[in-house]
Amino acid sequence: MSTNSSGTGSEATTAEDEVHKNARQNVVAVDENDEKQEVVNRLTAHTGDGIRHRAFTALVFDHQGRILLGQRSPTKRLWDTHWDGTVASHPEDGQSQEEATRQRLEDELGVTPDQYSDLRVTDKFEYKRYYPSVSGADGVEWEVCSVLKLTLDDVSLDPDEDEIAGLLWVDYEHLHQHPDWYRQLRLCPWFEIAMRRDLD
Numbered sequence: 001m002s003t004n005s006s007g008t009g010s011e012a013t014t015a016e017d018e019v020h021k022n023a024r025q026n027v028v029a030v031d032e033n034d035e036k037q038e039v040v041n042r043l044t045a046h047t048g049d050g051i052r053h054r055a056f057t058a059l060v061f062d063h064q065g066r067i068l069l070g071q072r073s074p075t076k077r078l079w080d081t082h083w084d085g086t087v088a089s090h091p092e093d094g095q096s097q098e099e100a101t102r103q104r105l106e107d108e109l110g111v112t113p114d115q116y117s118d119l120r121v122t123d124k125f126e127y128k129r130y131y132p133s134v135s136g137a138d139g140v141e142w143e144v145c146s147v148l149k150l151t152l153d154d155v156s157l158d159p160d161e162d163e164i165a166g167l168l169w170v171d172y173e174h175l176h177q178h179p180d181w182y183r184q185l186r187l188c189p190w191f192e193i194a195m196r197r198d199l200d
Contacts, residue, residue, distance in 0.1 A: 027053040027090045032126060034144045039093050046078060050128065050140035053090065057190050058101045058148045059198075060086040060111070062155055062169065069185070070108070070159075071166035078131045078139040081165060085191040088145075097121055097146045105150075110158025116150040123147040123197055129189045147194045173199065 025042040029051050036054075045051040060068040068086045072079055087108050091100035098119055105111040113119075128142040159167060168185075175182055176199045179192075 026093065027055075028093050030054050030144050032144070034124065036093075042090070046139045046141065048140070050142035052126070052128075052142045052144065054146075055088065055090050055141075055143035055190075056097045056101060056146045056148055057084070057088040057194055058086055058105065058150065059191075059194065060105070060109075061149065061151045061172065063151060063153075065172055066169040067172040067175070068152075069168045069170055070164045071168070072188070073161070073163055073165050075162065078141065079188050081186070082188045083166075083168070083185040083191075084188045085195065087163075088188070088190060097148060101148045101150075108160050108163040110156075110160075111152070115152050115154040115156070117153070119148060119150040121146050122149050123194065125193060125197060127190060127193055141190065143190070145190050145194070147198070 026039045027042045027045050029037045029040045029045065030053060031037055032052070034054060040051050040053065045053045062068070069083045070086045071083050072081060074080050087101075087104045089100060089104045091097055095103075098121070101119060102113055124144065124146045126144045128140065131139045131141070157167065170182070172195075176195055179187075
């Protein structure tokens, strides 16, 4: 931050904007059994060797057996522009996975609880993956990740472009059976693991 006493308010705002938004959020650090250890800074948890923490991925379907893939915004620090199935994030301290999922579905896709009635946790796994960034902002995901599923009765969507760069409905079993046919999509690692465990 500038120490120039003649600096304007706009300079201060610019300096604050340079702090990645993840540095202003926390995640729940957990052990291998998903038992809470402490609350840690989100950016710290995703840098260096990482800190194991609680996360979720939510798989959104329609009644034709298609999954909704969401392309992560290019402004995401990790796995930017990769395709996820469908949203992924971290519950806040004291928040259930279901509550966190409902919040992210509404924030990212404009999907409200009246559009589905079958939200449920279907799996949980631990994984760790490093992300080498071309910009030099390398990162890591080390998560105990819960998988949640739901089926939309109403497929109306209102995506937030700051979160979702693109959307694509894909036959779920076809994607699983022929992953090489979809490699140009560059799937997020946590989604690939969740899909493999679900359908193998």
